[in-house]
Amino acid sequence: MNSSVEKEKPHYRNDVKEQGVEVIVRSGIRSNSWWARIKAALGQRINVEGISFSVGIFYKDKHLAIPHVFVQDIRYIDWAELKRRGFEGVVFDKDNTITVPYSLNLWSPLASSMEQCKSLFGNNIAVFSNSAGLAEYDPDGRKARILERAIGIKVIRHRLKKPAGTAEEIERQFGCKSSRLIMVGDRPLTDIVYGNRNGFLTILTAPLSLSQEPFIVKQVRKLEMALVNRWSSKGIRPISHWLLPDCQYCMKDELL
Template structure:
């Protein structure tokens, strides 16, 4: 199942033009294997939400990407019923009878949020699901700056960008182009020294990353150079 036109995403893009910090994540990792979920929880992040496609699974896939199985197990063991998937396809009005959402829940063993508005809008629907959890205690993890990161930043969550996608094979061609553009923009913002304000919860970001984030940041910059060549 693909995704229909995301009007809210287009409208939110104009907000990002006025405030580019909205698309800057608190943390960049290669992929979910780099997240130390136990340390993240100890630091005060009590709930966590994920994008699905190219963050946990292949584009439009149902199964966890095999190399991520151990990380996904650690995440579910740490967060238990406070882990949820927020997709722009499954669980939306595009998903007739919640067919896709139910299939993902069966496969990944976590709840898929049912929501009317697509990311980067609709953050209040996730907050309602977590029922009283302070937004600053929620982490949002995804591979897209203009949807996943903006979605989390709009609500004051801790935002984590996964830089390396599972695969571009089978992905939406427009999503591929926009993602590459996002990485170039993030590298530009970094060169301009435009930073994300510190998260309200004092978190030692080095402690919650299993690989050095500096190496990941340099890879984003290198990718941006290649894209502009």
């Protein structure tokens, strides 16, 4: 797909402060130990659950890493067609899908597409992230609440990192089976594997900004895309989705 995405310079310093690495209680005693902070920082870069699932993907389940659809960003998704086909809701990853890394604000060029998505799916839109809303790194839900206020959609609280876990929390939130939901994310071995394992229609986006990503994440991303491209070139495809057998129908060729 031939498109140029104008990069917005994020207010990175403010976003980092908003994340609040340390929590200070009223007595002035730090509630987080230095080890907890180091563990959280490392954990957000190294997804142990993702690594363990990847072993199975490499050997027998390569199709789970292949998205049904690939687009440059969510502006190229035809939300109206997806709604017409019978999908009832949309689940977004956060970092590099709808926000730049570590930001708690929607990347502004995506605003019109997000508004169209809201107008069609109403309250059946949510964020399901390995940062905001994940119990390990957002135990008090502070980042989730900030994101909800900024974007105006629900952030699902959960305990397991994608791709681990079932779709239970999401199905409770939406009141329907995951086979009627759309998973949108930028990482094949987390977002897409999770979505395909649980019966979603999966849409992979290109990352919004690589400049803020840690070095190790960039390298893992390169490896992921190299594997997905190689497997796709060998004819490996995801399981066909019953609501949209021909996924090309949900893609826009160009922006209006």
